[in-house]
Amino acid sequence: MASPMEQFEVRPIVPLHIGRIDISFTNSSLWMCIVVVLIASVLTSGVSPRSLVPSRMQSIVEMTYMMVADMVRSAAGPGGLKFFPFVFTVFVFVLFSNLLGLLPLGVFPHVHPFTVTSHIVVTFALAIFIFAMVIVVGLFRHGLRFFSIFAPEVPIYMLVLLIPIEIVSFCSRPISLSVRLCANMLAGHTMLNVFGGFVIALATAGGALAGLSLVPMAALVAVSALEYLIGFLQAYVFAILTCIYLSDAINLHVSTHAEQPQH
Amino acid sequence: MAEDDPDSRRLAELKERLQKARGNRQETPPPERQQSQLGIAFRLVTELLAAVIVGGGIGWALDRIFTTSPILLIVMFLLGIAAGMRNVMRTARQLNENQNGPRR
Numbered sequence: 001m002a003s004p005m006e007q008f009e010v011r012p013i014v015p016l017h018i019g020r021i022d023i024s025f026t027n028s029s030l031w032m033c034i035v036v037v038l039i040a041s042v043l044t045s046g047v048s049p050r051s052l053v054p055s056r057m058q059s060i061v062e063m064t065y066m067m068v069a070d071m072v073r074s075a076a077g078p079g080g081l082k083f084f085p086f087v088f089t090v091f092v093f094v095l096f097s098n099l100l101g102l103l104p105l106g107v108f109p110h111v112h113p114f115t116v117t118s119h120i121v122v123t124f125a126l127a128i129f130i131f132a133m134v135i136v137v138g139l140f141r142h143g144l145r146f147f148s149i150f151a152p153e154v155p156i157y158m159l160v161l162l163i164p165i166e167i168v169s170f171c172s173r174p175i176s177l178s179v180r181l182c183a184n185m186l187a188g189h190t191m192l193n194v195f196g197g198f199v200i201a202l203a204t205a206g207g208a209l210a211g212l213s214l215v216p217m218a219a220l221v222a223v224s225a226l227e228y229l230i231g232f233l234q235a236y237v238f239a240i241l242t243c244i245y246l247s248d249a250i251n252l253h254v255s256t257h258a259e260q261p262q263h
Numbered sequence: 264m265a266e267d268d269p270d271s272r273r274l275a276e277l278k279e280r281l282q283k284a285r286g287n288r289q290e291t292p293p294p295e296r297q298q299s300q301l302g303i304a305f306r307l308v309t310e311l312l313a314a315v316i317v318g319g320g321i322g323w324a325l326d327r328i329f330t331t332s333p334i335l336l337i338v339m340f341l342l343g344i345a346a347g348m349r350n351v352m353r354t355a356r357q358l359n360e361n362q363n364g365p366r367r
Binding site: 164180 | 274305306309312316317318342346
């Protein structure tokens with residue numbers, strides 16, 4: 001039987017090499033393209049009727065828009081709305097990648113969905129881009145005062161210790177952001193695969209054991225439902241953390257003040 | 264005049280009906296409040312681990328540059344643990360605020 005990790009394998013579809021650099025078009029790239037095309041078509045076809053009383057599709061698109069707009073406004077303040085298009089793009093991309101990877105396409109031979117976000121390369125690229133953007137925006141807005149986010153409001157002698165700690169903590173953001181998303185996807189899909197393996201192994205064992213296969217089957221149904229929730233939730237968490245990090249760069253002092261008052 | 268316009272009258276009616284329908288229903292909490300215990304635990308663990316890894320990594324790299332192995336690795340590793348704790352506390356505070364609403 002196929003190993004549970006086989007679903008994460010990246011296979012070249014169109015091998016391409018420039019010099020010694022491998023830039024093959026892989027199943028990962030294919031699914032990224034599918035995600036982008038699907039997002040574009042769902043969003044444009046959803047809002048194109050522009051009816052006052054929205055159809056279901058238009059309603060979904062409008063609700064997504066409103067949700068992300070509310071999220072940006074509440075997490076980054078009105079100044080953060082400039083970054084709404086970026087946050088929306090990140091959110092929708094992660095959401096669609098998470099959900100498309102759960103499509104039951106495996107029933108067709110030679111077709112199986114690939115979760116783009118289950119690879120740390122992809123999520124880390126997103127996270128490091130966000131991280132770089134936070135620094136650039138912060139430096140652009142506040143100049144060198146941006147570095148005051150490393151200095152919490154404490155007595156001077158504590159700063160010697162706290163500034164390095166804050167710097168390490170700041171640098172750990174892209175890693176925790178990317179690892180969280182990637183590990184959630186990886187763990188969920190592996191779990192689904194393992195449970196699916198149980199069902200098949202028990203069902204083909206014959207006799208009384210075949211009846212037992214209903215137990216992992218029931219668990220599989222529950223886990224699948226949970227996976228859809230996690231897919232949505234992780235996209236949401238990814239986007240809201242993007243907002244929070246951006247808000248640090250935009251409203252330097254508001255955020256440091258908001259963090260301090262309890263003691 | 265605007266009241267005589269059938270469209271605007273229908274629109275006003277619709278607004279009323281919508282408000283009535285919405286009033287009967289509880290507002291669904293934002294997704295972050297529905298987060299499972301497992302999700303929260305997982306989030307805290309990644310915050311802690313990421314800082315430790317980054318701290319250790321910075322220390323290791325600096326050691327290689329200045330050939331002071333293993334002093335900086337040890338120092339930065341400890342700082343990483345401290346930063347991880349700070350991350351965890353900050354995240355927990357954020358989650359608390361999300362769950363109970365902002366403090367006073």
